[in-house]
Amino acid sequence: MGVFGEFLKGLKVTGGVMLRTISGRELVTTRYPQEMREKPQRFHGRHVLNRYPDGMEKCIGCQLCAGVCPADCIYVRGKDNDPDNPVSPGERYGYVYEVNMLRCIFCGLCVEACPTEAITMTHLFEMSTTNRQDAIYTRETLLMDERGRVPHVFPNDPLADLSELDAADGWLKATAPAGVAAYEGFVMWRETPGPGDWSPEPSQEERDRRSETEDG
Numbered sequence: 001m002g003v004f005g006e007f008l009k010g011l012k013v014t015g016g017v018m019l020r021t022i023s024g025r026e027l028v029t030t031r032y033p034q035e036m037r038e039k040p041q042r043f044h045g046r047h048v049l050n051r052y053p054d055g056m057e058k059c060i061g062c063q064l065c066a067g068v069c070p071a072d073c074i075y076v077r078g079k080d081n082d083p084d085n086p087v088s089p090g091e092r093y094g095y096v097y098e099v100n101m102l103r104c105i106f107c108g109l110c111v112e113a114c115p116t117e118a119i120t121m122t123h124l125f126e127m128s129t130t131n132r133q134d135a136i137y138t139r140e141t142l143l144m145d146e147r148g149r150v151p152h153v154f155p156n157d158p159l160a161d162l163s164e165l166d167a168a169d170g171w172l173k174a175t176a177p178a179g180v181a182a183y184e185g186f187v188m189w190r191e192t193p194g195p196g197d198w199s200p201e202p203s204q205e206e207r208d209r210r211s212e213t214e215d216g
């Protein structure tokens with residue numbers, strides 16, 4: 001086949017793909033940012049700092065997340081709670097909390113390490129910035145509001161899809177060992193009830209009682 005034949009062959013392939021795409025049979029792209037693709041539950045997006053249903057912050061400032069982070073991108077400083085006006089149920093809370101998103105590799109190890117499930121990951125992924133400072137997420141950007149909603153990094157951006165936030169809350173935990181011996185080694189996935197739709201967490205007494213029942 002000569003050069004012209006090769007040219008026609010190429011045109012035929014291109015035309016075929018074009019027709020299949022226009023007819024929608026092979027459409028793999030969406031009209032982003034107008035249309036968002038549904039993301040898998042295991043998607044590792046930007047972090048959020050969670051609260052308990054009563055509004056207390058879950059972070060106790062223990063720095064385990066910072067210690068385990070392979071990219072060394074978390075900075076935490078804990079502070080003693082004021083007994084008359086505590087921020088968290090523990091002795092301390094994380095009064096400085098920063099994640100450098102330019103360094104984060106979204107491995108989720110911080111989520112694994114956190115003893116109180118204070119830090120989790122959402123499905124939000126729009127994080128491009130025009131300067132390095134904005135890529136360092138502070139406590140204000142990371143901490144969910146009292147309804148369980150995640151703050152958007154750029155709420156005034158006309159292209160920001162704020163509806164994405166309705167599906168984003170801090171309850172997605174990547175892999176959650178249940179703490180029960182029978183589940184050791186299992187990977188578990190927690191459903192996310194959505195912002196503002198939280199059933200009360202069991203008390204410590206209730207957890208102890210359930211644990212005793214499970215242990216037989």
Ligand code: SF4
Pocket residue numbers: 068069070071072073074099103104105106107108109110111
């Ligand atoms: S996801 Fe991984 S790299 Fe990112 S902050 Fe957590 S531990 Fe560090």
Ligand code: SF4
Pocket residue numbers: 058059060061062063064065066076094113114115116117118119
């Ligand atoms: S997010 Fe979790 S691991 Fe990190 S300091 Fe707070 S309580 Fe500790």
